[in-house]
Amino acid sequence: MLQDKNEKRTPLEELGEFALIKHLTKDFKPTRPSTVKGIGDDATVLDFKGNKTLISTDLLIEGVHFDLTYMPLKHLGYKSVIVxxxxxxxxxxxxxQITVSLAVSNRFPLEALEEFYSGVATACRIYGVDLVGGDTTSSTKGMLISVTAIGEGDSKKITYRSGAKPHDLLVVTGDVGGAYLGLQVLEREKEVFKVNPQNQPDLEPYTYIIERQLKPEARKDIVELLEKLEVKPTSMIDISDGLSSEILHLCEQSGVGCNLFEDKIPLDPTVIATSEEFKMDSTMIALGGGEDYELLFTIDQKDFDKIKGNPNLTVIGHMIEKEEGAHLVTRANTKIPLKAQGWNSFND
Amino acid sequence: MLQDKNEKRTPLEELGEFALIKHLTKDFKPTRPSTVKGIGDDATVLDFKGNKTLISTDLLIEGVHFDLTYMPLKHLGYKSVIVxxxxxxxxxxxxxQITVSLAVSNRFPLEALEEFYSGVATACRIYGVDLVGGDTTSSTKGMLISVTAIGEGDSKKITYRSGAKPHDLLVVTGDVGGAYLGLQVLEREKEVFKVNPQNQPDLEPYTYIIERQLKPEARKDIVELLEKLEVKPTSMIDISDGLSSEILHLCEQSGVGCNLFEDKIPLDPTVIATSEEFKMDSTMIALGGGEDYELLFTIDQKDFDKIKGNPNLTVIGHMIEKEEGAHLVTRANTKIPLKAQGWNSFND
Structure with missing residues (x-):
């Protein structure tokens, strides 16, 4: 729908498995001092010289996590790395560093995979990470992506979900709810397109939220900002499933409660306008809508002065004793228990 | 076919995604000093205290890499880790350490995933590795497995594919060809079963080769043995695609040639007998059949005395100048160029 149709279509069988991997990764050159050996051996070799090694992995399945009708392959490559x-x-x-594994059915020509890897390359360049390995194979249906991200951290700075204390301030970066609403707009246009393929949608008013959905960013800048501000968060998580679900993760793993203030939740004007258009409550969208990839963290109150007034950071609540529970304090000053509305792929 | 049907079937929707991961991984407790933080945060934290970090990742797709008709889920869990x-x-x-990500369609009940994870747990226990992360999600078709293995190595001992020199000896561990022939037997029995489901196959004569296919082992013992013998190989690779293909990888990446001697290739008697039964040439099976997961490496000639007579290690050839090429020297003393017969998943 929003995707260009490639003219050239080279069947994958023409290359074979080894040649395919070589072809797709030929322009990825290691740039990080910690990459000792990248692609091309049985395993990657990394050297963090006494720093800690961090590992995270995700599986993305066509038809479950993404829809190629409106997700350009280049964006998909980028987003797979970013998450x-x-x-x-x-x-x-x-x-x-990252490793990227890909399984595709025969309906994907080589050019489609090149598109995907060009998105991977863009993410690698912007975030300064090396592609160091992966696997490319065939699938019996659709496209499957498995990405493993590797990181390096100083043990004094690494922040878990479990360190929040009562009275800590709850801080969120950027704004929330946009990625979910962007998806709603894309889904709506897909339905319109099914009925009338000639229809040219005007997506201009939704540029911000569609970009939030199709081309999210990882808040590496915040990690660097916190270092500069000399703030060590007491707990931290990223917002992949929605604000509500992530706050409850911090509460559960830290053994605390939380008051979240509805009027503090940062929303972009496009989110407010589009929520009204869809007749949805923007607070509910912020709480339940996922994929914003903003950071949510807690800081000791003594650090408040250091973050005060920073446009990237909004204090949205504070942690309390576990027994007091986790609540949304509404604009009308009523308290509503927070519920995990995290996305469950088995309930589709 | 060879698999027990579970009586109890708990639909995955009953648990939801977070509860499912928690349930499946509840008995996996970190045991390694290098595991700082395992499952349960945004990323895993590992501490190799100055040693190198090694990473390797693989994607396994039902219908491409495995067939659940004859692959019990417990074995599949075990094998996914081993490879x-x-x-x-x-x-x-x-x-x-390892991370294991799994995507399954709704036809898999919870009990099936428990079986799979029990195989993962067995491999973790036997090899002393920690399960430190992963992802569990739904698929639109079949089962998909993505495993990332993490390792630790001393930079003086890590061995690449690229270090072989002319005159080095080519050594293989164990014996080869068994896993491929085991697969042929299982495929044959599957066809028989389709025609006559009442037929009880007598697989007893094939026990060794079926086990090689369904329950391979990683040669961690060889890494420990080489350390004990004070042998540092000049190059090394594992046999996943077949002896011929792996020898050519070592030759290409080291810039050398090779003479492989047909009469030295170690074959189990079951491999010889079953090859005859299938009217296949056992040397071709050893060269082209994959999935043995033995190690193939080269050593300097001065180290020959250290490995001589060890029942785990067989010298099967030697490296020569690149210009001389890579050949099989047959029993009749003729030279045949080695060809990569590696398995290509896009050619199925």
Whole structure:
């Protein structure tokens, strides 16, 4: 639908498995000092010289996690990397390498895979990470992507989900809810397209939220900002499933409760306008909508002055004793228990 | 066919995604000093205290890499781990942790996943590796497995594919060709079963080769043996695609040629007998049949005395100048160029 049709179609059988991997990865040259040996042996060799090694992995399945009707392959390559880099950033550490494995059915020509890898290459370049390995094979149906991100961290800075204490401030980066609403717009246009393929959608008013869905970013800049501000968060997580679900993860693993203030949740004007258009409550979208890949963290109150006024950071609540529970404090000053509305792929 | 049908079937929707991961991994407790933080945060944290980090990853797809008709899920869980541990061993390093990601369609009940994870647990226990992360999600078709193995190595011992020199000896561990022939027997029995489901196959004569196919081992013992013998191989690879293909990898990456002697290739008596039964040439099976997960390596001639007579190790040839090429020297003393008969999943 939004995707260009490639003219040239080289069947994958023409290359064979080894030649395919070689072809797709030929322009990926290691740049990080910690990459001792990248692609081309039985395993990758990395040297973190006494720093900690961080590992995170994700599986993305066509028809479950992405829809190629409106997801250009280049964006998919980019996003597949980003969601994993985000997990490393959520440990207050820096991503350094990735491996990318891909399984595709015969309906994908070589040019499609090149598109995908060009998105991977863009992410590698922007985030300064090396592609160091992976696997390319055939699937019996559709496209499957498995990415492993590797990072490096100083043990004094690595931040877990489990360190929040009562009275800590709850901070979120950027704004939330956009990626979910972008998906709603794309799904709506897909339905329109099914009925009338000639229809040219005007997506201009939705540029911001569609970009949030198709081309999210990992907040590596925040890890660097916190270092500069000399703030060590007490707990941290990234927002992949929605604000509500992530707050509950921090509460559960830290053994604390939380008050989240509805009027503090940062929303982009496009999110507010599009929520109204869809007759949905923007707070509910912020709480339940996932894939924003912003960071959510807690800081000690003594660090408040250091982050105050920073446009990237919004204090949205504070942690309390576990027994008091986790609540949304509404604009009308009523308290509603937070519920995990995390996305469950088995309930489709 | 060879698999027990489970009586109890708990649909995966009953648990939801977070509860499912928690349930399946609840008995996996970190045991390695290098595992700082295992399952349960955005990323795993490992500490190799100055040693190198090794990473290897593989994607296994139902209908491409395995057939659940004759592959019990417990064995599949075991084998999925082994094939990745083997890659770490092939660097002359020791595997320490794994991540396992799984995507399954709704036809798999919880009990099937428990079976799979019990195989993963057995491999973890036997090889002393920790399960430290992964992902569990739904697929639109069949079962997909992505495993990443992590290892630790001393930079003085890590062995690449690229270090072989002319006059080095070519050594293989164990015996080869069994896993491929085991697969042929299982495929034959599957066809018989389709025609006559009442038929009880007598697989007893094929026990060794079926086990080679369904329950391979990673040669971690060889890495330890080489350390004890004070032998540092000059190059090393594991045999996943067949002896011929792996020898050519060593030759290409080291810039050398090779003479492989047909009469030295170690074959189990079951391999010889079953080859005759299938009217196949046992040497061709050893050269082209994959999945043995033995190690293939080269050593300097001065180390020959250290490995001589060890029942685990067989010298099967020697490396020569690149210009002389890579050949099989037959029993009749004729030279045949080695060809890569590696398995190509896009040619099925």
């Amino acid at each position: 994993n880099l985000s997990d490393i950033c959520a440990m207050n550490a820096l991503p350094t | 990745n541990l083997s890659d770490i061993c092939a660097m002359n390093a020791l595997p320490t």
